[in-house]
Every structure is written in C-alpha cells, then in structure tokens.
Amino acid sequence: MLELENVHAYYGNSHILQGVSLAVPTGKCVALLGRNGAGKSTTIHTIAGLHKSQRGSIRFKSKPVESLTSYQISREGIGLVPQGRRIFPSLSIRENLTMAARKNLKGDTSEWDIEKVYELFPVLKEREKNMGTQLSGGQQQMLAIGRALMTDPQFLLMDEPSEGLAPVIIDQIGDIVAKLKESGLSILMVEQNISLACQAADEILIMNKGTIVWKGTPDELLENDEIQHKYLGV
Amino acid sequence: MSIYIVQLLTGVAYGMLYFMIAAGLTIILGVMNVVNLAHGAFFLLGTYFAFTFMSLHLNFWLALLLAVIVTAILGIIIEKLLINKLYGKELEQVLLTFGLTFVIADCAKWIWGTEMQTIAVPELLNSSITIGEMVFPAYRLFVVLVGCILAVILWYLESRTRVGAIIRAGVDDRAMVAALGINVRLVFTGVFAFGAGLAGLSGVLGGPLIGMYTGMDSDILVTSLIVVVIGGLGSWKGSFVGAILIGLIETLGKIWFPSLSMLIVFLLMVVVLMIRPQGLYGKVVSQ
Ligand SMILES: Nc1ncnc2c1ncn2[C@@H]1O[C@H](COP(=O)(O)OP(=O)(O)OP(=O)(O)O)[C@@H](O)[C@H]1O
Ligand SMILES: [Mg+2]
Numbered sequence: 001m002l003e004l005e006n007v008h009a010y011y012g013n014s015h016i017l018q019g020v021s022l023a024v025p026t027g028k029c030v031a032l033l034g035r036n037g038a039g040k041s042t043t044i045h046t047i048a049g050l051h052k053s054q055r056g057s058i059r060f061k062s063k064p065v066e067s068l069t070s071y072q073i074s075r076e077g078i079g080l081v082p083q084g085r086r087i088f089p090s091l092s093i094r095e096n097l098t099m100a101a102r103k104n105l106k107g108d109t110s111e112w113d114i115e116k117v118y119e120l121f122p123v124l125k126e127r128e129k130n131m132g133t134q135l136s137g138g139q140q141q142m143l144a145i146g147r148a149l150m151t152d153p154q155f156l157l158m159d160e161p162s163e164g165l166a167p168v169i170i171d172q173i174g175d176i177v178a179k180l181k182e183s184g185l186s187i188l189m190v191e192q193n194i195s196l197a198c199q200a201a202d203e204i205l206i207m208n209k210g211t212i213v214w215k216g217t218p219d220e221l222l223e224n225d226e227i228q229h230k231y232l233g234v
Numbered sequence: 235m236s237i238y239i240v241q242l243l244t245g246v247a248y249g250m251l252y253f254m255i256a257a258g259l260t261i262i263l264g265v266m267n268v269v270n271l272a273h274g275a276f277f278l279l280g281t282y283f284a285f286t287f288m289s290l291h292l293n294f295w296l297a298l299l300l301a302v303i304v305t306a307i308l309g310i311i312i313e314k315l316l317i318n319k320l321y322g323k324e325l326e327q328v329l330l331t332f333g334l335t336f337v338i339a340d341c342a343k344w345i346w347g348t349e350m351q352t353i354a355v356p357e358l359l360n361s362s363i364t365i366g367e368m369v370f371p372a373y374r375l376f377v378v379l380v381g382c383i384l385a386v387i388l389w390y391l392e393s394r395t396r397v398g399a400i401i402r403a404g405v406d407d408r409a410m411v412a413a414l415g416i417n418v419r420l421v422f423t424g425v426f427a428f429g430a431g432l433a434g435l436s437g438v439l440g441g442p443l444i445g446m447y448t449g450m451d452s453d454i455l456v457t458s459l460i461v462v463v464i465g466g467l468g469s470w471k472g473s474f475v476g477a478i479l480i481g482l483i484e485t486l487g488k489i490w491f492p493s494l495s496m497l498i499v500f501l502l503m504v505v506v507l508m509i510r511p512q513g514l515y516g517k518v519v520s521q
Pocket of ligand 1: 039041042
C-alpha cells in the first residue's frame, strides 16, 4: 500500500534520511524502531509531506506522492498521529475532531465520523466541551488518533503513540491499534516501546542513522538479543 | 456636559472605523504572520471605489457593497500574486507591503486626483436624534451599530463555525492543520480577502466622516497599528476594545488639547505596553 524507495532527506546540510526503503502491505501494521535521533520522525514527516525529500520515491496505492503537499497527501488517505500528539490548545475536544472532518465528495458514507470516533473513545464524548489540553496524556493520544480518523484515512502514520504514558495506558493503546487494524487500516507505527511494537505489528523495521538496518517478524526480534542490544540499547 | 456625551458618540463611531480596519490587520497577523502595511491602502481604495460608484449614480448602499467586494477581490489578487511567494520571509513581506502602499497611493492620485473629496451621508441616515439638549447624528449611530454587528459576526465565525475552528487551529499549529487535509493556502487567501474587505468597509463608512484625501491611508495605518498593539497581536477582541479607546481618546483629546491628541494616543500605547507588554488581550508568547 505504501512504498518508500531510496528516500533521502536533509535538514539544512545534515543528511538525515540516507536512502530509506520500506513497504507497508495493505491491512498490515509495520513498526519502525530505533534510537533517539535515528530519523524515525523525519521518515514519518517525509511521508506526510511535512518535510520534503530530496531524492527517492514514495508511492501510496501505486501513485507517486512525494511531490504532493501535505494536505493533498492527507486527502489521498494518509492520516497522521504525530509525535507529541499536537492537540490544538485553542480548540475544544469536539472541535479538534470536527475541524478535521472530511466530507466524502462522492456522497457515499465515509468510514469514520464523529459518532464512530466517540464509540471507539467514549471518554472523548463525555468531555467534548473541554479544551483539548485539559485531557490526560492517554486521552490526548486518543484524541490525536480520533482526529486522524476523522480525515477518513486508509493508512495511519503513528509516531510514538506510547510516549510518556503509564504502562496500563500503553496496553490500551495496543488494544486500540489492534482494533484499527481489524477495521481495515494499514499502519506504520514508530515506537520506542519494544513490547508494544511486537504486540501490535506484523513486521518490525529498525532504523539507524537514517537507513533501515534490520527487518523481521516480532518473534525474530524478541529472540535476537544482539540486534536489540546494538540498535535499541536493550 | 451634553456636548461631551455627543462627542462620546463621535469617538465611539471613529473607534468602530478603527476596529473594522484593525480587525482585519490583526487577524491577518495572527493567522498568516504577515504585517500587512498595505492595509491602509485597502481602506483608501474602499472610499475611492465607493466615491466612483456613487458618481455613476449608484446609491450609497449599492456603492458600499460593490466597493467592499472589489476591495476584497483586489486582496485576493495581491495575496495570490505577491504575498503568497513570501510566507515566512518577514523582511521581504514588510518591504513588499510597504512598497504596495506607495504604488496604490500613486495609482489613486493618478486616477482620482489629489483634491479632497467627501462621500455624502446616505439620505436614509441624514437626520439626527434629539434627546433633551443632545443631538446625535443618525449616521454616527449607524456606524456604531455596524461595528457592534461586525463584532458579533466575528465572534460567531470564530467560535461557532468549522472555518473559525480551522483558523484558530492554524494559529496554534499550521503544519498540523495541513497534515489533516486542509488547504492552508486557501484559508490564507480567504483571510486576506476578508481583511481587505473589512478595511474597504471601514473606508466606505468613514467616507462621510473622514472624507478622502491623499495620505489618509498612512494616517489610518498608523492608528490601526496602534490599535493592534494595544489590543494584543492577533486578537480582534483586543482590537475592538483598543479601537474604541483610541477613538474616544482622540476625539476628547481634540477638545481638551487640540494640538496633542495624537501624542495622547501614543502615550496610551506606551502605558498599556508598560503594564501589559502583550497588549490588552494578547497571549504571552514563550519563545
Ligand atoms: N527541524 C529540524 N531541524 C534540524 N534538525 C532536525 C530537525 N528535526 C530533527 N532534526 C535532526 O534530525 C535527526 C533525526 O531526527 P528525528 O526527529 O527524525 O529522530 P527520531 O528518530 O524521531 O528521534 P526520537 O525518538 O527522539 O523522536 C536528529 O539528529 C535531529 O536532531
Ligand atoms: Mg521522533
């Protein structure tokens, strides 16, 4: 569904992505692991069009998207759940969701709307009048996921959904990701939490210094202490 | 005493004119991060367009509507053709919009000449309301009413509509708004045109009060920049309060200290900035 081929990206003179190639098949969840500063968020931002790649190709549903702007990429069906959630503080919880709503132009009912998001996250409905930033970290993560779902995506980019959350909440996030996958979404998830990644993903990629250095199943990673030690500092 | 009450109305009416122009200026600043120094020129063009439409024997109301629309369209053209290229480049924006003020002012001189003109008060409002000894010109009351209606409309748009939510979100985190599939560029064009239209509206409504003369664009720009600073950058509510304050102080200042009224306005700005550096309604920006 999503394919990156030899993608290079820079911040000024620093060469951050040094030829990233990866693929996320339809209906699968792929986890991208790696140390701080490995270039994981840059990969996510480059796919979402928030950062421009210098070279290489990004194809979504076989269509090249690397030269599209971020709003066009979103309309192609890629939803972003960014690192740090980036909830809009000036908006209520409800507004955070409705502002992202995608009117389905073809007239057929869209997969996701505010009722479905509230069904998935009832706590958001209870507190819909509150401002987005009055939520706990876990609830803000739900809001960020719900907001991305409102754009009616077929594909989700999730950047460290477990960051800063308590272990119980991280388990909940794992369940949510499983539900999203069941609903037919394909997911590329950046994670630092190995157990969440291995629980949620069908395939694991490890990134180091701007390239993918290892690829395998969750079980292969859990058995491979050397890789865990070398690239993930376990 | 009663003379002062009548002057209060005049002050508030002027304040409403400042509010209409400053609201656009401050919204453009808050949403797009552009200090639009050409905003006074939109005010001037609004007046002159209406003057032209009226000299073609259109009535005041039709001239008002057309002038606002034409000014807004001009705003769209300027945003699409010029400002669009300079997002994020503050110095270039300042030079561009400053340059535009000269270009537009010279075009205005060329088209309309340098003679001082006025727009006649529309017949419907060419009367006054007498309460006791006080005589209130109906047109000034009307301007105050329009300003208040505009404030209600802005409040509604900002807090009760999806477009308003998108614009507030854009002030918080523009890139995230784009990543949610919203064409931020289009929002910018719309905001700029809306602001230009408001400045045009202010210009037309100001026609019967201020008249039209060469240099009015820079006079009004300075005043509305002060309003924006006093009110707090990006806050139209602050502009509402700030504009009324300035309108009142300027008008009363002209009675008490005729030669110092502009100085008093600047002093007010200094005092506000000393007490609240972010302006009356401004948010504290942490860098
Ligand atoms: N806006 C920026 N300007 C300049 N350099 C940046 C910028 N954003 C990231 N970098 C640099 O790019 C490199 C990769 O950053 P990136 O955010 O992609 O890492 P990451 O793998 O997501 O790390 P983390 O786990 O901490 O989120 C880092 O060295 C970082 O310092
Ligand atoms: Mg990151």
